[in-house]
Amino acid sequence: MNVAIQIQDLTKDFGTLKAVDGLTVDIQQGGIVGLLGPNGAGKSTTIRMLLGLIRPTSGTATVLGESIEHPGKYMEHVGALIETPAFYPKLSGETNLRTLAALDGQSNARIDEVLEIVKLGSRRGDRVSEYSLGMKQRLGIAASLLRDPDILILDEPMNGLDPAGIVEIRTLLRDLAQQGKTILVSSHLLSEVQAVADQVVIIDKGRLIFEGDLASLLEEAAHEVVIAPEDLDDIATLAGALEQAGYSATIDGGELHVAGAVDAPAKLNRLAFDNNIVLAELRVRDEDLEAVFLRLTNREMGL
Amino acid sequence: MIRSFTSEWIRFQKTARTGILAMVGLVVMIGLMLFIGADSMGPGGGGHGGPLGGAADLTAADGAMAALSTAINLIGIVSIALFALSVARDFEWGTIRNLLVSQPRRATLLSGKLLAVSSYVIIGVVVAGVVAGLLAVVLAPGQDISTESWTVAASLGTLGTTAIAALLFGLVGAVLAMLTRSAAISITAGIAYLLVIENLLGLFWDSAGEWLPAGIFSALAGGGTDVVSLEKAIVLSVSYAILGLIVMYAVFMRRDVTD
Incomplete structure (x- = not known):
């Protein structure tokens, strides 16, 4: 499979702030890739560098084999929605698209097509200032589709969309991916891209944290057995017995968290029994993808 | 570049229409003051050396364009606003x-934008010039202002120099807009410089009007003045234009777009 986007040691400093810090990642052609990271992780800066809007401080990147130093050589194959959609507020949605279509050499027929794709045809004549955030988001996606791009880069495309809108956009992205297009979707929420992404790239503080498919990400999940003695006075004894048996256990309130023992709940139960301890609780706990994402990016999650 | 031009042409129509109407309105106002108020502007029926021109202006070969060339600073303000809005917004x-x-390709994009706004400013000046000419033709006989010297060629010449001067004023607005990325700041700064700062500088530097942009552009619009020849106005105007374009393109080509 060919590489659509190749990023090599890419760095961007804004004064003393290192927005992107030696990022290296390859994105293959075709399919949907989720670019994930908390707010301020460097997603938008990375995207802007790929689009030629920002110059990297150091490092290199190529899009469709062309260096990002020369965006004019590849941008005709790239469509993009960058952060909050920006349009001329006093012009209609259709006229806004006309300005971009004119700049891009696209016909008015293409405007009709993309407006229908994002289901904005009935409001095409309304001023953008009268649009909701979700409608502006749809218009932004329509603008990104004007040139029927090979690579579609969407920065937080689900922002402001209602649940039905999110489902529609996911369906649209899947359809486009099936046409062989490469789609890079950034988000600070794993759940937004989990349903559509074939691969995820997670960055934090400008650095690569994880790169791979969702199944690989799930392998990063922590697994543990949570046990709780009926009598809280037994918890220290139980912890000691677990350590003697070679388990790693931590006390959390009235519970013991035994790492990596998901295949041994029966053994733990027997161990407790052998020490004359009755368990009030014994359960296996797996981290879900969201928890893995938050742990990798050093964010707390209320469980 | 044609695509950039077309795109900016489409998106700037409404704003440009307002700007063109403003230019026409200003020229009508100045024309009425020049021709109907001519008696009150000085002795001799045609007015002599009043603040908005005088008899010499009205009876000269390009007298039909007197309202237009007299209004150059006001047209310049409109042009500054149009260019600043186009770039900064x-x-x-x-x-x-x-x-x-x-x-x-940033140079192509910026060139298309500037050409589109320039075309609107030129349209505005031409429409204002036509209105100024019609107004002059209608009003001059009733005010006993001689039109014998008026020629179409001279009027077209003044129309051309006024249009160029308006574009030069606009370029100032565009440069300020590129530097500040704010329409309000760039328009305010442009107008403040044009109406206040350059006049204040003139208080301390006698020959300020011979060298500074507003004075030079106004002289160009009038086809030269007693202190600034047309040739000198052209050379200095071209120099200012080149300098402004270099600054604007250099900034735009290198600027990170984080907005």
């Missing part, structure tokens, strides 16, 4: 991102 609204995704 894309940074203020974040639409520059969309434009650069569609046209990543």
